Amino acid sequence: MRTPLSLQTDHAPDRRLFLHHALRTTAAAGALLLGGCALRPDTAMTDSRTFSPLPTSPLADHPMHPTQLPLSGWLDWEDPRSGHTWRVWLQMPEFPAPPEGYPALVVMDGNAIFPLAAQWARLQQTRPVYVRGEPCVIIGIGHPGDALFHSDSRKRDFTPPAPDVKPPEGGADVLLDFLQNVLLADWMARIPLNPQRLGLYGHSLSGLFVLHALFTRPALFTDYYAVSPSIWWHDAWLLQEQAHFIASQPNHYRQGADQRANVFLYAGSLEEPSGERPANAPPTGQRHTVRLQITRTREMAQQLQALQWPQLQSSFHLWPDLTHGDTMMPSLMQAVGNMSMPKAWKDADYGLRRE
Structure with a gap:
Protein backbone atom coordinates (compact mmCIF):
# COMPACT_ATOMS: atom_id res chain seq x y z
CA MET A 1 0.00 0.00 0.00
CA ARG A 2 1.18 3.51 -0.78
CA THR A 3 0.34 6.22 1.69
CA PRO A 4 -1.57 8.90 -0.22
CA LEU A 5 0.46 12.08 -0.47
CA SER A 6 -0.87 15.53 -1.21
CA LEU A 7 0.35 17.61 -4.11
CA GLN A 8 2.45 20.20 -2.31
CA THR A 9 5.07 22.38 -3.97
CA ASP A 10 6.09 25.97 -4.42
CA HIS A 11 7.97 25.30 -7.65
CA ALA A 12 6.57 26.63 -10.92
CA PRO A 13 7.75 23.61 -12.98
CA ASP A 14 5.77 21.33 -10.68
CA ARG A 15 2.66 23.46 -11.07
CA ARG A 16 3.04 22.94 -14.80
CA LEU A 17 3.24 19.19 -14.20
CA PHE A 18 0.06 19.42 -12.14
CA LEU A 19 -1.82 21.19 -14.92
CA HIS A 20 -0.36 18.94 -17.60
CA HIS A 21 -1.40 15.87 -15.66
CA ALA A 22 -4.88 17.24 -15.00
CA LEU A 23 -5.45 17.97 -18.67
CA ARG A 24 -3.96 14.68 -19.84
CA THR A 25 -5.94 12.67 -17.32
CA THR A 26 -9.16 14.47 -18.19
CA ALA A 27 -8.69 13.79 -21.88
CA ALA A 28 -8.28 10.13 -21.07
CA ALA A 29 -11.39 10.21 -18.87
CA GLY A 30 -9.23 9.13 -15.96
CA ALA A 31 -9.01 10.72 -12.54
CA LEU A 32 -6.55 13.00 -10.84
CA LEU A 33 -7.46 11.95 -7.34
CA LEU A 34 -7.61 14.24 -4.35
CA GLY A 35 -4.87 13.16 -2.01
CA GLY A 36 -3.82 10.43 -4.41
CA CYS A 37 -0.86 12.11 -6.09
CA ALA A 38 2.74 12.09 -4.94
CA LEU A 39 5.06 14.88 -6.01
CA ARG A 40 8.47 16.07 -4.91
CA PRO A 41 10.28 19.04 -6.44
CA ASP A 42 12.81 16.70 -8.06
CA THR A 43 10.39 14.10 -9.42
CA ALA A 44 7.50 13.89 -11.83
CA MET A 45 4.04 13.53 -10.38
CA THR A 46 2.63 10.04 -10.25
CA ASP A 47 -0.97 8.96 -10.04
CA SER A 48 -1.62 6.63 -7.13
CA ARG A 49 -4.54 4.24 -7.47
CA THR A 50 -3.96 2.41 -4.18
CA PHE A 51 -4.75 3.91 -0.81
CA SER A 52 -3.92 3.13 2.79
CA PRO A 53 -6.77 2.28 5.15
CA LEU A 54 -8.23 4.91 7.41
CA PRO A 55 -6.08 5.28 10.55
CA THR A 56 -9.03 4.40 12.78
CA SER A 57 -12.20 2.58 11.87
CA PRO A 58 -15.16 1.37 13.93
CA LEU A 59 -15.40 -1.54 11.49
CA ALA A 60 -12.19 -3.43 12.11
CA ASP A 61 -13.31 -6.34 9.97
CA HIS A 62 -14.23 -4.05 7.05
CA PRO A 63 -11.14 -2.05 6.02
CA MET A 64 -12.10 1.35 4.63
CA HIS A 65 -10.31 3.65 2.23
CA PRO A 66 -10.23 7.46 2.09
CA THR A 67 -12.89 9.03 -0.08
CA GLN A 68 -11.57 10.45 -3.35
CA LEU A 69 -12.80 13.21 -5.65
CA PRO A 70 -12.28 12.06 -9.24
CA LEU A 71 -10.79 14.52 -11.72
CA SER A 72 -9.65 16.73 -8.83
CA GLY A 73 -6.39 17.63 -7.15
CA TRP A 74 -4.88 20.22 -4.87
CA LEU A 75 -1.59 21.92 -4.14
CA ASP A 76 -0.24 24.38 -1.59
CA TRP A 77 0.89 27.43 -3.56
CA GLU A 78 3.19 30.03 -2.04
CA ASP A 79 2.67 33.53 -3.37
CA PRO A 80 6.12 34.84 -4.38
CA ARG A 81 5.18 38.41 -3.51
CA SER A 82 3.48 38.13 -0.12
CA GLY A 83 4.94 34.84 1.07
CA HIS A 84 1.44 33.63 1.99
CA THR A 85 0.53 30.06 1.11
CA TRP A 86 -2.93 29.14 -0.08
CA ARG A 87 -4.32 25.71 -0.77
CA VAL A 88 -5.67 25.60 -4.31
CA TRP A 89 -8.00 22.94 -5.68
CA LEU A 90 -8.83 22.19 -9.30
CA GLN A 91 -11.49 19.98 -10.83
CA MET A 92 -11.31 19.47 -14.57
CA PRO A 93 -14.46 18.39 -16.44
CA GLU A 94 -14.61 14.97 -18.00
CA PHE A 95 -15.82 16.39 -21.31
CA PRO A 96 -14.04 18.56 -23.89
CA ALA A 97 -14.18 22.33 -23.63
CA PRO A 98 -16.74 24.30 -25.65
CA PRO A 99 -15.28 26.39 -28.50
CA GLU A 100 -15.15 29.47 -26.25
CA GLY A 101 -13.46 27.54 -23.43
CA TYR A 102 -14.76 26.16 -20.15
CA PRO A 103 -16.77 28.37 -17.82
CA ALA A 104 -15.14 28.38 -14.38
CA LEU A 105 -16.27 29.06 -10.83
CA VAL A 106 -13.76 30.10 -8.18
CA VAL A 107 -15.06 29.20 -4.72
CA MET A 108 -13.59 30.75 -1.59
CA ASP A 109 -13.39 28.78 1.67
CA GLY A 110 -12.30 25.91 -0.53
CA ASN A 111 -11.57 23.57 2.38
CA ALA A 112 -15.31 23.38 3.06
CA ILE A 113 -16.91 24.39 -0.22
CA PHE A 114 -14.76 22.96 -3.01
CA PRO A 115 -15.87 19.31 -2.55
CA LEU A 116 -19.53 20.39 -2.61
CA ALA A 117 -19.10 22.49 -5.75
CA ALA A 118 -16.96 19.86 -7.48
CA GLN A 119 -19.45 17.05 -6.96
CA TRP A 120 -22.40 19.20 -7.99
CA ALA A 121 -20.59 20.24 -11.18
CA ARG A 122 -19.93 16.57 -12.00
CA LEU A 123 -23.55 15.70 -11.30
CA GLN A 124 -24.73 18.29 -13.83
CA GLN A 125 -23.02 16.28 -16.57
CA THR A 126 -25.10 13.18 -15.78
CA ARG A 127 -28.42 14.89 -16.50
CA PRO A 128 -30.46 14.26 -19.68
CA VAL A 129 -28.90 16.00 -22.63
CA TYR A 130 -31.73 18.52 -23.02
CA VAL A 131 -31.20 19.84 -19.46
CA ARG A 132 -27.44 19.33 -19.32
CA GLY A 133 -25.28 22.40 -19.04
CA GLU A 134 -21.76 22.95 -20.27
CA PRO A 135 -18.87 21.31 -18.42
CA CYS A 136 -17.54 23.72 -15.80
CA VAL A 137 -14.11 24.00 -14.18
CA ILE A 138 -14.19 24.38 -10.39
CA ILE A 139 -11.32 26.16 -8.62
CA GLY A 140 -11.14 26.26 -4.83
CA ILE A 141 -9.14 28.73 -2.72
CA GLY A 142 -8.50 27.85 0.91
CA HIS A 143 -5.80 27.34 3.49
CA PRO A 144 -3.36 24.52 4.31
CA GLY A 145 -4.63 22.00 6.83
CA ASP A 146 -7.63 19.76 7.32
CA ALA A 147 -9.92 22.21 9.16
CA LEU A 148 -13.00 23.30 7.23
CA ARG A 156 -6.63 38.15 7.05
CA ASP A 157 -7.61 37.18 3.51
CA PHE A 158 -11.27 38.14 3.16
CA THR A 159 -11.37 41.61 4.74
CA PRO A 160 -10.64 44.82 2.79
CA PRO A 161 -7.78 47.21 3.66
CA ALA A 162 -10.11 49.72 5.31
CA PRO A 163 -8.71 52.64 7.34
CA ASP A 164 -7.65 51.79 10.89
CA VAL A 165 -7.84 48.06 10.24
CA LYS A 166 -5.21 46.22 12.22
CA PRO A 167 -3.56 42.89 11.43
CA PRO A 168 -4.45 40.15 10.94
CA GLU A 169 -7.36 41.79 9.08
CA GLY A 170 -7.23 43.81 5.88
CA GLY A 171 -5.45 41.47 3.45
CA ALA A 172 -8.10 41.01 0.76
CA ASP A 173 -6.08 42.88 -1.86
CA VAL A 174 -3.11 40.59 -1.28
CA LEU A 175 -5.27 37.59 -2.10
CA LEU A 176 -6.84 39.37 -5.07
CA ASP A 177 -3.34 40.15 -6.38
CA PHE A 178 -2.50 36.46 -6.12
CA LEU A 179 -5.68 35.42 -7.91
CA GLN A 180 -5.28 37.97 -10.69
CA ASN A 181 -1.54 38.08 -11.28
CA VAL A 182 -0.40 34.60 -10.29
CA LEU A 183 -3.04 31.88 -10.30
CA LEU A 184 -5.43 33.05 -13.03
CA ALA A 185 -2.63 34.49 -15.16
CA ASP A 186 -0.90 31.10 -15.04
CA TRP A 187 -3.93 28.87 -15.46
CA MET A 188 -5.66 30.92 -18.15
CA ALA A 189 -2.59 30.22 -20.28
CA ARG A 190 -2.73 26.48 -19.60
CA ILE A 191 -6.41 25.59 -19.35
CA PRO A 192 -8.98 26.46 -22.04
CA LEU A 193 -11.04 28.82 -19.86
CA ASN A 194 -13.61 31.30 -21.13
CA PRO A 195 -12.72 34.73 -19.66
CA ASP A 223 -20.30 36.65 -12.16
CA TYR A 224 -20.28 37.45 -8.45
CA TYR A 225 -22.06 35.28 -5.86
CA ALA A 226 -22.17 36.92 -2.42
CA VAL A 227 -24.05 34.70 0.03
CA SER A 228 -25.07 36.14 3.41
CA PRO A 229 -22.16 38.58 2.99
CA SER A 230 -20.62 40.27 6.03
CA ILE A 231 -21.51 43.79 4.92
CA TRP A 232 -21.56 44.79 8.60
CA TRP A 233 -17.77 44.35 8.91
CA HIS A 234 -15.81 47.40 10.17
CA ASP A 235 -18.88 49.63 10.53
CA ALA A 236 -20.09 48.59 7.07
CA TRP A 237 -16.98 49.93 5.34
CA LEU A 238 -18.04 48.09 2.19
CA LEU A 239 -20.77 50.68 1.61
CA GLN A 240 -18.07 53.28 1.01
CA GLU A 241 -16.47 51.01 -1.58
CA GLN A 242 -19.89 50.61 -3.16
CA ALA A 243 -20.35 54.39 -3.35
CA HIS A 244 -16.97 54.83 -5.05
CA PHE A 245 -17.81 52.03 -7.49
CA ILE A 246 -21.11 53.69 -8.43
CA ALA A 247 -19.41 57.05 -8.94
CA SER A 248 -16.54 55.72 -11.06
CA GLN A 249 -17.95 52.87 -13.16
CA PRO A 250 -21.06 53.91 -15.16
CA ASN A 251 -19.26 54.21 -18.50
CA HIS A 252 -17.80 50.73 -18.11
CA TYR A 253 -21.28 49.17 -18.04
CA ARG A 254 -22.96 51.16 -20.80
CA GLN A 255 -24.68 49.39 -23.69
CA GLY A 256 -22.11 47.70 -25.89
CA ALA A 257 -19.27 47.99 -23.38
CA ASP A 258 -16.89 45.06 -23.05
CA GLN A 259 -17.22 44.93 -19.27
CA ARG A 260 -20.25 43.24 -17.72
CA ALA A 261 -21.17 41.77 -14.36
CA ASN A 262 -23.92 39.58 -12.98
CA VAL A 263 -24.27 40.07 -9.22
CA PHE A 264 -26.19 37.53 -7.14
CA LEU A 265 -26.89 38.33 -3.49
CA TYR A 266 -28.49 35.89 -1.07
CA ALA A 267 -29.67 35.74 2.53
CA GLY A 268 -31.73 33.40 4.70
CA SER A 269 -35.06 34.48 6.16
CA LEU A 270 -33.94 33.40 9.65
CA GLU A 271 -30.92 35.71 9.69
CA GLU A 272 -33.04 38.50 11.17
CA PRO A 273 -36.02 38.39 13.55
CA SER A 274 -39.41 38.38 11.88
CA GLY A 275 -43.00 37.61 12.72
CA GLU A 276 -43.07 34.61 10.38
CA ARG A 277 -40.84 31.93 11.82
CA PRO A 278 -41.41 28.18 11.97
CA ALA A 279 -42.15 26.90 15.45
CA ASN A 280 -38.97 24.82 15.46
CA ALA A 281 -36.71 27.55 14.03
CA PRO A 282 -33.50 28.25 15.96
CA PRO A 283 -33.31 31.64 17.65
CA THR A 284 -31.70 34.53 15.79
CA GLY A 285 -28.54 35.47 17.65
CA GLN A 286 -28.13 39.04 18.81
CA ARG A 287 -25.12 39.57 16.59
CA HIS A 288 -27.12 38.72 13.46
CA THR A 289 -29.93 40.99 14.63
CA VAL A 290 -27.50 43.91 14.93
CA ARG A 291 -25.71 43.08 11.69
CA LEU A 292 -28.90 43.38 9.60
CA GLN A 293 -27.88 40.57 7.28
CA ILE A 294 -31.11 40.57 5.28
CA THR A 295 -31.72 44.31 5.27
CA ARG A 296 -28.26 45.33 4.12
CA THR A 297 -27.96 42.59 1.52
CA ARG A 298 -31.37 43.36 0.02
CA GLU A 299 -30.68 47.11 0.00
CA MET A 300 -27.38 46.61 -1.80
CA ALA A 301 -29.07 44.57 -4.52
CA GLN A 302 -31.80 47.19 -4.88
CA GLN A 303 -29.26 50.01 -5.14
CA LEU A 304 -27.34 48.18 -7.87
CA GLN A 305 -30.59 47.45 -9.72
CA ALA A 306 -31.60 51.11 -9.52
CA LEU A 307 -28.52 52.12 -11.49
CA GLN A 308 -30.06 50.55 -14.61
CA TRP A 309 -26.65 50.05 -16.16
CA PRO A 310 -27.22 47.80 -19.19
CA GLN A 311 -24.17 45.61 -18.56
CA LEU A 312 -24.68 45.24 -14.80
CA GLN A 313 -27.37 42.86 -13.59
CA SER A 314 -28.12 42.40 -9.90
CA SER A 315 -30.56 40.18 -8.03
CA PHE A 316 -31.45 39.31 -4.44
CA HIS A 317 -32.89 36.01 -3.27
CA LEU A 318 -34.17 35.34 0.25
CA TRP A 319 -34.10 31.64 1.06
CA PRO A 320 -37.11 30.81 3.25
CA ASP A 321 -36.58 29.22 6.68
CA LEU A 322 -32.78 29.16 6.40
CA THR A 323 -30.23 30.44 8.90
CA HIS A 324 -26.90 32.11 8.12
CA GLY A 325 -24.99 28.87 7.63
CA ASP A 326 -27.81 27.14 5.76
CA THR A 327 -27.69 29.53 2.80
CA MET A 328 -24.41 28.10 1.55
CA MET A 329 -25.69 24.93 -0.11
CA PRO A 330 -28.68 26.12 -2.18
CA SER A 331 -26.82 29.20 -3.39
CA LEU A 332 -23.81 27.08 -4.36
CA MET A 333 -26.04 24.75 -6.35
CA GLN A 334 -27.50 27.74 -8.15
CA ALA A 335 -24.07 29.25 -8.80
CA VAL A 336 -22.74 26.04 -10.38
CA GLY A 337 -25.93 25.72 -12.43
CA ASN A 338 -25.67 29.31 -13.64
CA MET A 339 -22.04 28.97 -14.65
CA SER A 340 -22.85 25.76 -16.55
CA MET A 341 -25.85 27.21 -18.36
CA PRO A 342 -25.48 26.90 -22.15
CA LYS A 343 -26.29 29.65 -24.62
CA ALA A 344 -29.36 27.72 -25.73
CA TRP A 345 -31.05 24.64 -24.31
CA LYS A 346 -31.80 21.67 -26.53
CA ASP A 347 -35.49 20.90 -26.73
CA ALA A 348 -36.98 18.02 -24.76
CA ASP A 349 -37.24 15.79 -27.83
CA TYR A 350 -33.51 16.04 -28.56
CA GLY A 351 -32.05 12.57 -28.94
CA LEU A 352 -35.44 10.98 -29.64
CA ARG A 353 -35.68 12.12 -33.23
CA ARG A 354 -34.54 10.13 -36.20
CA GLU A 355 -32.88 11.92 -39.05
Missing part, protein backbone atom coordinates in the same frame (compact mmCIF):
# COMPACT_ATOMS: atom_id res chain seq x y z
CA PHE A 149 -12.46 26.93 8.20
CA HIS A 150 -9.29 28.70 9.35
CA SER A 151 -10.55 31.66 11.37
CA ASP A 152 -7.40 33.80 11.53
CA SER A 153 -6.55 33.22 7.87
CA ARG A 154 -10.10 34.08 6.82
CA LYS A 155 -9.93 37.36 8.73
CA GLN A 196 -16.28 35.87 -20.38
CA ARG A 197 -17.68 33.27 -17.99
CA LEU A 198 -15.61 33.44 -14.85
CA GLY A 199 -17.45 33.40 -11.52
CA LEU A 200 -16.46 34.11 -7.91
CA TYR A 201 -18.39 32.59 -4.99
CA GLY A 202 -18.16 33.38 -1.28
CA HIS A 203 -20.26 32.94 1.87
CA SER A 204 -20.33 35.15 4.97
CA LEU A 205 -16.85 36.69 5.37
CA SER A 206 -15.79 35.38 1.96
CA GLY A 207 -19.04 36.88 0.63
CA LEU A 208 -17.64 40.22 1.80
CA PHE A 209 -14.52 39.38 -0.21
CA VAL A 210 -16.64 38.76 -3.32
CA LEU A 211 -18.27 42.19 -3.06
CA HIS A 212 -14.92 43.85 -2.38
CA ALA A 213 -13.64 42.23 -5.59
CA LEU A 214 -16.66 43.54 -7.51
CA PHE A 215 -16.27 47.11 -6.24
CA THR A 216 -12.49 47.35 -6.60
CA ARG A 217 -11.66 45.03 -9.55
CA PRO A 218 -14.91 44.75 -11.49
CA ALA A 219 -13.25 43.43 -14.65
CA LEU A 220 -11.62 40.44 -12.95
CA PHE A 221 -14.77 38.27 -12.92
CA THR A 222 -18.07 38.29 -14.78
